[in-house]
Every structure is written in C-alpha cells, then in structure tokens.
Amino acid sequence: MISLLFLYAYLFIFSTIELSNADTGKAIFLLAGQSNMAGRGGVVNDKWDGYIPPQSSPNTAILRLSADLNWQPATEPLHRDIDYFRACGVGPGMAFANSLLTKDSGIGVIGLVPCAVGGTNISEWVRGGHLYNQMIRRTQAALEGGGTVKGLLWYQGESDTVSREDAESYKRRSERFFDHVRSDLLLPTLPIIQVALASGAGSYVEKVREAQLGMWLVNLRTIDAKGLGLEPDGLHLTTPSQVTLGEMLAQAFPLDRHSPVTSKAARTPYNFMTTFLKLFRVLIFSTLDYPNCFKRQANT
Ligand SMILES: *[C@@H]1O[C@H](CO)[C@@H](O)[C@H](O)[C@H]1NC(C)=O
DSSP: OHHHHHHHHHHHHHHHHHHHHOOOSEEEEEEEESHHHHOOBTEETTEEOOOOOGGGOOOTTEEEEOTTSOEEEOOSSTTTTTSTTSOOOBOSHHHHHHHHHHHOGGGOOEEEEEOOOTTOOGGGGSTTSHHHHHHHHHHHHHHHTSEEEEEEEEEOOGGGGSSHHHHHHHHHHHHHHHHHHHHHTTOTTOOEEEEEOSOOSSSOHHHHHHHHHTOOOTTEEEEEOTTOOBOTTSSSBOHHHHHHHHHHHHHTOSHHHHOTTOOHHHHHHHHHHHHHHHHHHHHHHHHHTHHHHHHHHHHO
C-alpha cells in the first residue's frame, strides 16, 4: 500500500517534469547590439550584394518578428525593417538558427527577434531609452504567440571604443544593461551570449574587449570574434565571417553544456529534483520489504 503511494508520487513528479520541459511554443532568441549584429555582410558602399550563403538560407522552422510585430518566415537581412537607416546585409542570425536546428532538431520552431541598430553605443541601450524599451516591447509581443525566451545574442561595443572614458565604463554599463533586461523580462537567469569585438570605431578596442572577456555573470557566455574577416571598411564582418559567427553562437548554446561560467542557481532545481527522485527510489525499494524496515526502525 505504502509502496503504491510512493509509486504514484514518483509518477506524478515525473509527469510534472515532462510537462515543464515540454516546449509547446517557439524557442525565442533576441538579437541586439549594433551593426555587426544587424548584419553588414556583403554591404559595400552602403549597398548589399544580395548574396545569401546556404548556411543562412530560409527554413520553415525559423521565423522572424517583423517591425510591425508579425511572425513571418525569416530571411536575411533579418534587420532590414529595424535598422532601416542603413543598408543591411547578412548577419549571424540565420546561420545561428540553422546551425541550432542541425544540432538539436527537438528545439522546435525558432523565433528570432531582431532589435539591433547600427552605430549605437551602450549608453543608448540604457534602461528606459528608446532602444531598450523597443527591445522589451518586441520581446513581450513575441511571447504573446506562445514560447520561451531562450537567450539574448548581444554584439555591441564598437562605438564605445572612441573615448577612453566610454571604454573604461563599458563593463559597468553593460553589466547593468544585462541586469535590467533580465529583471524587466522576469528572467533572472536569461542566457546571454555576447560577442567580444572583432573591430571598433576608435582606438580603445582592446579596452572594451578586456571588459567583455572579463565579465563573469551567471549564464553569460562571451565568444570571441577577433580575427574574423572584415569588409574593406575594417569595421564590419564579411558574409563568411557572419556565418562562422552564427555557428559559434549556436555552439555556445545551451550555455550549461560547455561553459564553466554556468549558473549554480539554474542548476539547483535540477539537482534538487534528482536527489529527490533518488530518495523516492530508495524509499520504494526499502518499502518493498517494509515490515522488516519498520521493525528495524522500532528497535532503534
Ligand atoms: C552615445 O551616442 C549618443 C548618440 O550618438 C551620443 O549623444 C552620446 O553622447 C553617446 N554617449 C556616450 C557616453 O558616448
């Protein structure tokens, strides 16, 4: 009788776990930052060459949230109606999503939410500012159709390399930005993958890179774009570089599989449940001969 009770409890817990793990909606990713996230691959003299590499081609399982908040089949340039003052080209988004689908076909439909705008410094992404508000609003709209925000992909900082003061404040400003995004989206351990700069508008690129590579937040991973090929402007990643970057971003996800920087907080419920289940298993087996078990207890 008692065994049966435990068995029911065991099954109940298992079914709740399955339920909470079952992703019924989209796997939503936010793309934010400045031009290299928006995508300038194939753009020369403010004109895009129109070339889309196979790794960045459309897929029925990849959607994009348009500027007017509708889900549509995703195609590069992903930011064409978001970063509309400049010519957009290939960014990392489609290569990221395609690569993620190849790696994990169980992920379901991927919903990309482009939010990056070229030339924007970290101060312009401050909480309450236009870019920040727009990103939060777009994320909330994205969630309305069902789904889970799986991560923020962030590539920014080129504009913060011009003055020493900005470069020196970069770490503090971006940490605060990440904190605010997580708290306003009510996702305290939202996975963030940021890209350490490959280039910059000023001479303090190394200072900003140092800040990025030295950031240790829960569930934050930094991947390094240094060395990836640039367009003739010396600032923007080429199309092949964007494909490589997209694949690097997909490689980094999910964070807890590779990174030593993973959140203890995020793992606690899992460990707790495992321990709990183990305990149940022990109890079930011990209660199989429960008369002895109880006798032994009565003796002590
Ligand atoms: C950031 O960019 C804006 C707009 O270009 C500019 O007004 C502002 O001074 C910049 N802020 C910092 C701290 O560099």
